[in-house]
Amino acid sequence: MxxxxxxxxxxxxxxxxxxxxxxxxxxxxxxxxxxxxxxxxxxxxxxxxxxxxxxxxxxxxxxxxxxxxxxxxxxxxxxxxxxxxxxxxxxxxxxxxxxxxxxxxxxxxxxxxxxxxxxxxxxxxxxxxxxxxxxxxxxxxxxxxxxxxxxxxxxxxxxxxxxxDYKTPLLKSMEAVNSAAVEICQLFDRNVRKVTPSLGVEQEYFVIDKALYATRPDLVMSGRTVFGHSPARGQQLEDHYFGTIPTRVKDFMMDFEIEAHKLGIPVSTRHNEVAPGQFEVAPVFEEINKATDHNQLLMDIMDKVAEKHNLKVLFHEKPFAGVNGSGKHNNWSLITDTGVNLFQPSNSARENLQFLTFVVATTKAVYDYADLLRASIASANNDFRLGANEAPPAIMSVFLGSTLSNVLDELEKNGNIKIEKGDNMYMKLGISKIPEIILDNTDRNRTSPFAFTGNKFEFRAVGSSANVAGPMTVLNVIVAETLRTLAKDIEKEISAGKEKKIAIVNVLRKYIKDSKKIRFEGDGYSEEWEKEAAKRGLSNKKSTPEALDIYHDKKTADLFNRHAVLNPKELHARHEIMLENYIKKVQIESRVMGDLALNHIIPTAIQYQNKLIENANGLKGLGLDNKAAIETIKEISKHLESLKLNVHAMIEERKRLNKVEDVAERAKGYSSAVKDAFFEKIRYAVDKLELLVDDEFWPLVKYREMLFIK
Missing domain, CATH: 3.10.20.70 (Glutamine synthetase, N-terminal domain)
Incomplete structure (x- = not known):
């Protein structure tokens, strides 16, 4: 080897x-x-x-x-x-x-x-x-x-x-959030003239041997394994996370980091991720446009350098079933031209009120536009990942941590305290002593799609193959919209005779109350949370076509048009493209499944079954027990019958859907009547056959080889 x-x-x-x-x-x-x-x-x-x-x-x-x-x-x-x-x-x-x-x-x-x-x-x-x-x-x-x-x-x-493209609306969204954030900042510091969104992208990926990759048509065609029984050992020992990096992979990492550094990409962190064969690379923060370009370039660098090392990088969100999927955690913050991170708490009461203003506004933005944020990370690939093996659920929620959550609760409850002349309002509201590093006062929540982590928000639901410009454009726009509304609401309070600081607190108190349903500190995987989220009225759109419906909403079109980021024509075009892309991805995977099943799996299983029949007859002729062989033959027949039935039914359903003219209806059909109806049934039969057919006969490289051979 x-x-x-x-x-x-x-x-x-x-x-x-x-x-x-x-x-x-x-x-x-x-x-x-x-x-x-x-x-x-x-x-x-x-x-x-x-x-x-x-x-x-x-x-x-x-x-x-x-x-x-x-x-x-x-x-x-x-x-x-x-x-x-x-x-x-x-x-x-x-x-x-x-x-x-x-x-x-x-x-x-x-x-x-x-x-x-x-x-x-x-x-x-x-x-x-x-x-x-x-x-x-x-x-x-x-x-x-x-x-x-x-x-x-x-x-x-x-x-x-x-x-x-992705860059044009991203640049426009940066200007939208800059303009809105500056207006709020000037309530606290008149010297602020510019606010820049910054981004740090944690890129997860799998690495497998190039030769093994080439033997799997499903990986080559669709980026993921449509079949493959889980190996005896996967990630259950929890020994891969932060473990010793395999030698060939470390050489590859060092090589692509050198190329990245030459190109000014500030990669700084590398480590093993949770699943065997899974890793992560992360840069330090940059201005969001540059960070987006660098992430796209980094993936290209990694792909080309891996070839040199006879390895293959997999950026698909779920290349292997049963183990951790890959995300692209987007660490987003807002930085002023005076050097202040607007999501960094401090010991200054004035700065902490500003900090709370931006935290509350961002939380409110996620609450008001949760469906749009969910749509921004929707893809055929990401549907396989969301809600499984450390990926956040499709339900949008905000994790603030117990310390910050308690601060907001205190602010909401005490918002109507009568302020006597000379009193310290911030002390009375319990917000004068916010710890500098909130991260150390609460645990991280890896099941949260949108978590505050001390001085930034981490949007964890973004898929590993995605262009981050899409979700970051949406985040910039919804925060810009909320900040604009916030500024108007504060101005109304001031016009009604309220002192500026009290006006800000009054509006924050209302926003905290209005957006409280989106805040969640618990386990996002639990059934209890799904039920609780439903009670709160939070959406749980598990499929991409369903999630993308929000782009039909006039409210969405008006939002993007109002901030001059996307006009209605551009928004409609993007919706069409995302739906078409979804259809094509599912089409490709279903065709790969059909080809592998009909031309590789079924002939192999029949060949092996014939071998067993021959052996069983030989045992019978010798007067020996052949019951075990007969049971295996029957079980193979059962799975073969199921496999043939479902593959042919899937092909017919695909033909029917291809005649549907409405792209949204066709996409939903591919989701429910092709992917949901047949993928798991077909996979179940193939994976069972993998266990029954002798290794020497089986036509596909197995998980244990791809995930553990380096």
């Missing part, structure tokens, strides 16, 4: 990470060194304030970028964007101009390109025969070099200007 899977030597470019961190990005340091001071100032204004870069400035920047790229052996450039496929896209163009005989790179090529948009998802935004689309440079995310190609992060829009 060891000789077949040799280690790949990993050597860092320098002894210290700081010596090569960001060496492959055209970042602030490179710009300052290569651009004239006036040009550098304009670029920084574009990054910090969103000002436009004029053509002359673009020419200067392009010239400097070209010189820098050529010095590193780069021959091509591309506009690197994030279409609604969920992955990244790029079209490479050469610097070399054959007619001129020299390398060229114009400012216009830096700022804008026209990739063919005809084959990207558009959700009806344009006609099928219309192909034009535009990419436009996003200066706030650094240009980088990846595999000898200069990559320019861009947005992607249609000919008529509608967003066809």
């Amino acid at each position: 060891a000789t077949a899977r040799p280690r790949i030597a990993v050597t860092a470019p320098a002894p210290k990470i700081s010596d090569y961190f960001g060496s492959q990005i055209f970042g602030t340091k490179q710009m300052k060194e290569s651009l004239a001071p006036s040009i550098f100032k304009k670029v920084m204004e574009a990054i910090d304030k969103g000002t436009k870069i004029d053509p002359a400035t673009a020419e200067e920047i392009a010239s400097a970028v070209k010189v820098w790229a050529l010095s590193k052996g780069v021959t091509h450039y591309t506009h690197w964007f994030q279409p609604l496929t969920g992955s990244t896209a790029e079209k490479h163009d050469s610097f070399f101009d054959a007619h001129a005989g020299i390398e060229k790179f114009k400012g216009s090529a830096l700022v804008q390109q026209e990739p063919d948009a005809s084959s990207f998802p558009h959700g009806g935004i344009r006609s099928t025969f219309e192909a034009r689309g535009y990419t436009a440079w996003d200066p706030s995310s650094p240009i980088f070099i990846f595999e000898k190609t200069l990559c320019i992060p861009t947005i992607f829009v249609s000919y008529t200007g509608e967003a066809l």
